[in-house]
Amino acid sequence: MFLEKKPISQILLLFTAPLLLLLVGLQGGVALYFSFDALQMALGRAVQTRTMAVSYEISSYLQKVRYNALLLADFAATDEGLGGYLNRVGGLVESNAVEVVVVLADGRRAHYVRSGEHASGVWRDSGEIGGRPDGYDFLSRDIKGLRVGEVAVSRVVPARVLVQGPFESELTSMPVIRFSTPVKGPDGGVGGALSLLVAADHLGTILTYLQSDDSPLQSFQRRPARRFSYFADPRGWILYESASEQNKTCQPVQSRQDVRGTLGLPGMAGAFLPSDEYRSFWSGIAGARKKEPSLTQHWEHGDGLFFPTIMMEAGAPVLYRISDDAPPQVWGVAFSVDRSLLPHVLGSRQAAILCAVGVAVLAVSALVLYFVGRFCGAPLLRLARRVESAALQPSPEPVEEVFRGYEVQTLQRAVNAMIRTMGLQAAEIEEKTRKLTxxxxxxxxxxxxxxxxxxxxxxxxxxxxxxxSESIRRLKADIGRAAQVDADILIEGETGTGKQLTAEAVHKASRRCNGPLVPINCGALDENLLLDALFGHRKGAYSGAETDRDGAFVHAHGGTLFLDEIQSASSKVQQALLRAIASRRIRPLGADAEYAVDVRVICATNVDLQEEIAAGRFRQDLYYRIKVLSLRTPPLRxxxxxxxxxxxxxxxxxxxxxxxxxxxxxxxxxxxxxxxxWPGxxxxxxxxxxxxxxxxxxxxxxxxxxxxxxxxxxxxxxSQWRPFAAGQGHGADGERRDAGRASVPAGGQGDEPFSATGQAMPEAPPARGPVRGGQVVPAGVKDAGLQGLNERQIKALEHLRTHRSMTRREYMALFTYDISDRTAGRDLQGLFERGLVTRSGAGPATAYRLAV
Known part of the structure; x- marks a missing residue:
């Protein structure tokens, strides 16, 4: 079958991935549904807010004109008269006013029309002006039932208005809004009537402004063709709409698009009355008559868009008060229409996000299922590996891990039973083998x-x-060849490899075998002591030099001088050795003449002298002087x-x-x-x-x-055992420990240091301690605490004599072979317990100092 050889992770992914994608799709659909619902609510509220703003702006405009009419009525009753006031202020206060008619109860009449920035007054005795009745009886019908301070407003009506031209006045027909208010008489009652006509086209200006980019309601750039506002009277006649690029006249164009109805009124050819099929409009009119806002929404498809657009139409009543304390009356209805692409944009973006989320979910699910598969299959794989390894082990052990799953545990029990059987058999074999071994x-x-x-x-x-071994046979052969010639030799090898035994073998096999072999450990003596031990001194060479003393070169005359740890010699000692080896002549300190010596010099080192030369610690000319022949002692490993x-x-x-x-x-x-x-x-x-x-x-x-x-x-x-007494055991390199003992002044008394040139030293040699097994004990260290110290501990005391302090890492770096942290800590703890050193600090930073 196809799935038989597939891993668990692939099987899980094959069955789970489609389900996850389906769930993501359902979740995205539900989220899109609720997103559209929330967007529809938000857009509806935005359209309602805009509509109410338009309604409020028109209502505010009507109230402002009402205040202007009251102001004109007040001046009409004064001695100055309305004409004097208009001439004084320079025209009508309301810029949209086109005509003011005042008729008093005593028969006086005044008719003012707007001409540029000034008003001109014309008195007429006839009852008509320009064929329009404006007598008191006629105006009294408009103010019937009004008290002084109240202003009545008419609907938008056509009127023939007398317009003052450059030379004469002429009548012009236009839609106007008439504001009528009583004029206060001398007795405080109604003494006349005032009629203020304003151009109704200003309503279109208000609608256009609130839809423009300069509107305070503008929040972001929108396509103007998809939203507009219009105004209708309570009867349902659409009179004005906001101007657009296609319609500059504010006449109803977009509001009657794709709508059937009646077009035109006397004097207002652009007015439009929609039919009853325009339900959203008539529901707005009905709500406005009840002084309630309205909102209708429906989805529209088309324009090649995958997601629909939403069309919203909101209505709000335009209210008017005849006075400040009068209840509001419905004067008109403001509508706003918005066709928004936001649902399409939101749907498109959410679809893209849904696709991205689907891909991410698929990738994450694949990754999760992969690890889940590994987690589920890991016990089986571990169990399989344990069984495979058990087959290769002589003593298999049961699998003690706790596995999850009934099947795995059942398999584990069966495998453990098999392993126990194998273990019993292996134990029997092992027991027999152990007994034999x-x-x-x-x-x-x-x-x-x-x-x-x-x-x-x-x-x-x-x-x-x-x-x-091959290395030992090679060393013996090299010793045999080196013994046949009387040349200086350099022996190189690690500590404890038998460099002094090699030197002894060369000496015994050479023609100088009957002469003395004098060993000197250069690392055990300081500079002055080493010069004294090598070259000797004469009586009186320095304070305390009471007798003559021959150096190692003199003692080794006719034999061999063995210089161990030659790398420890100071530059001054190296210079003296170079001269002595080159000329085979020495001058003890305080002597007047040089003495010839017949000595074969064998040097030994446990470091790489080439590195010492590169570091400037060893003379290159001395290196080539002592390395005429070279031998290497192999390490035991x-x-x-x-x-x-x-x-x-x-x-x-x-x-x-x-x-x-x-x-x-x-x-x-x-x-x-x-x-x-065997590092040692x-x-x-x-x-x-x-x-x-x-x-x-x-x-x-x-x-x-x-x-x-x-x-x-x-x-x-x-390494703390000393199997032989001084002079019988092996020294730092497996050589005899009495190297240098014969030529070191005991206790540092009676002799003084001298140089190879015989020049007196400026001061006596520094204090030194007794010799213990070829090692000079540092001065200031109590002799009672030296018993049982190993060579590493003695070397640590020598290091502390010339250095202020030492850490455990610095102690481990003193040796050419590796020692563990545990061994180093044990050595330093032994020195501390003996009272030879003090310590401060904690951990690896613990500092050890020489006790005084």
């Missing part, structure tokens, strides 16, 4: 079988390098096959030192020795054998007695 490890090592005949012969010859021979040699020594003639080593212990990396080289092996011999029970060294760490480093205390 334990029996074999308890067997003593037969060194006669472990060592070849050549190694056995070398074992019987003391003082010969042990081992038969490069010839592990030499361990049996070395172990046999050191085991013999341990038997002699500890008085255990029957001391033996098991094969398991030998295997442990062969598997260790031969010296570490020697100390390890001795400590194991001390810890051995019943004279047999087992693997557990071997004091080496599990992670490739010596165990605690492995």
């Amino acid at each position: 334990h029996y074999a490890n308890l067997q003593q090592v037969d060194f006669a079988e472990e060592l070849s005949p050549a190694q056995e012969f070398e074992h019987s010859a003391l003082g010969v390098l042990k081992g038969s 490069e010839h592990l096959e030499s361990i049996p021979a070395l172990t046999a040699f050191f085991l013999d020594r341990a038997r002699e030192v500890l008085g255990l003639p029957h001391l033996a080593l098991t094969k398991g212990a030998m295997q442990t020795l062969m598997q260790y990396s 080289n031969v010296r570490e092996l020697e100390n390890c054998i001795l400590q194991a011999a001390v810890n051995a029970r019943e004279g047999l060294i087992h693997s557990a007695d071997i004091p080496v760490g599990r992670a490739g480093e010596p165990a605690a205390g492995a």
